[in-house]
Amino acid sequence: MEFKDYYQVLGVSKTATAEEIKKAYRQLARKFHPDVSKEPDSEQRMQEVNEAKAVLSDPEKRLAYDQLAQQYRSGQDFQPSPEWDAGFEFSGRGFEEADLSEFSDFFANLFGQGGRTRQKGRSYQMRGEDRHAKINIDLKDAFHGANRTIILQVPQVDSQGRVASREHTLSVQIPKGIKAGQHIRLIGQGSPGVGGGPSGDLYLEIHFTLDSQYRVDGRDVYQTVPITPWEAALGASIETTTPSGMVRFKVPAGSQTGRKLRLKGRGIPGQEPGDLYMELEVVLPPADTDKARELYKTMAREFAFDPRQRKGG
Amino acid sequence: MAQQHTVSGELIDEVTLTLEDLARACSVKPDWIIERIESGLLADGSPYVANWRFTSHDLTRARRMCQLERDFEAVPELAALAADLIEENQRLKSRLRAAGLIDDADGPS
Structure with a gap:
């Protein structure tokens, strides 16, 4: 060494x-x-x-x-x-x-x-140490449960005394309804015992992989849903993907960007399931053709609308 | 060489930890946990030993306090205070992220 x-x-x-x-x-x-x-x-x-x-x-x-x-x-x-x-x-x-x-x-x-x-030591026996690791899973796994293969690096001292890492590959059952920060205990997957003592346990602390589509707070999930100006103005029944699959919901007439619609109980499942929040974002169609520009000009003529005046700005 | 195991674990909170489980997971003696519960620094401070069952949150908090005490020779109250502040910071960051106001989830949270 x-x-x-x-x-x-x-x-x-x-x-x-x-x-x-x-x-x-x-x-x-x-x-x-x-x-x-x-x-x-x-x-x-x-x-x-x-x-x-x-x-x-x-x-x-x-x-x-x-x-x-x-x-x-x-x-x-x-x-x-x-x-x-x-x-x-x-x-x-x-x-x-x-x-x-x-x-x-x-x-x-x-x-x-x-x-x-x-x-x-002939009679020296000791239980192995418990070990801890953080792992990232997809949000969808918390909605449906999943079987995931994870690879952990275990630091080990080799015969030369150098610290090297060994790969510990595990196929783990991710239970449905798990939240970020919760632990899964894997009995006997920690450090090996000494002198025939039992192995320690491995605790996995769960975190969600960053997702551009969904944001999570506890069991509540937030997602931004793009909608057209006419869906926002007139109201509509629209369909969008969510972590639990496709969901159809009603956009109330007169909605604006930033409006949050709560779908109760559609967040991460559990005894007290979380809610799913749809945050609306009105997206304007581009004015990149003569016809599109003409439609915007028509709106400008027909609407007596000045959002700055309304806000007092 | 990689070894493959198929394992099904226990979700802590559905299954709670005993005093001995928690002490072992933190590499401390059970007395260390008891002293901090009795001082109201850990868990809910319940004086009824029979009711002591610990959650994922307790495990994270106990490990954090243990490390703070050891690394900085902090008195338990100071370690608990730092743990309170870290937890509060995490709660606020989580809410800011949910509101789409920050996206630095890569950093320590």
């Missing part, structure tokens, strides 16, 4: 004080926080940063790491001798198992009872 330079990960010097390390960590934690970060690999970076902080913020581990670091450069091939920590007295405040499973092999080898005890 490769030697990791934890100082480089946090961007601090080897002589950084505890306060400087804390500060660098917080700055990076803010930068890579999933709710604000726009970096594509923020999750992986945050994991590295957490690992570096776990070592450098603990005076005992930092001292031991510094001693070891004198012999290695970042990225260099690294094999700790079984006695590497001889001469150091640790307080015994170990890491949570969750930390060990999140962190790299490099970390587990140094500070976990990690690699070593797990191989030796």
Whole structure:
């Protein structure tokens, strides 16, 4: 495995004080926080940063790491001798198992009872960690339910100690009526257990793929429907595509652009189904032929109509 | 090499999470969850342990608070406040998107 330079990960010097390390960590934690970060690999970076902080913020581990670091450069091939920590007295405040499973092999080898005890331990058994992933589905899948194949990248440490991602392909049943932000739990699809322990679960957080036609708020769906001036003025029964299929509805006479018509219960299905809102948009036919221009001129003559006057503008 | 599984999951909310489920999903001990419920920072603050069942929203919120506390050494109240603000921001963005006023759904929401 490769030697990791934890100082480089946090961007601090080897002589950084505890306060400087804390500060660098917080700055990076803010930068890579999933709710604000726009970096594509923020999750992986945050994991590295957490690992570096776990070592450098603990005076005992930092001292031991510094001693070891004198012999290695970042990225260099690294094999700790079984006695590497001889001469150091640790307080015994170990890491949570969750930390060990999140962190790299490099970390587990140094500070976990990690690699070593797990191989030796006869009765050591642990349930695998739960894992989390966000996935995007089409809005239509929430209306009808669907079977979708998803491919997740699972970070894994290879035999060389490098972090590489493995593809985890799953065919998942998307239940009808699911909303953005809801989770699907897949039992036993998380991290594998240790020593015969059961696997953890995988939680999928659902989001909808961006769609130029539909907008979603909770279970309510909004769509813009283009209509002709005469349909708006005279009223009409029109047909349009919706996420649940073709729907015919009435445009009331005297409608204008921006008018919203609510089709109750036609949003995302559920015990309390959402509503579907049709937002009307009046589209003028182009005046690109003599006949079309003549029709507009006729309207101009025949209508005593000045929308600016009516609005007081 | 890709492995193919066909799996049918549980929709959280139709099925709710137990205290142990939620704690495990957040990599924390159940006490961490209990303290925050009793302080009114998580779930509905119900004091009746038997009624503790958790939703998708609780899961997202608990994970977010856990991360904020860990990354910034934030006191639970501050993490809850940040989580409140993030949730409010998401609600408003969702309404703005529905009204067609923004279309930046790519960014963090």
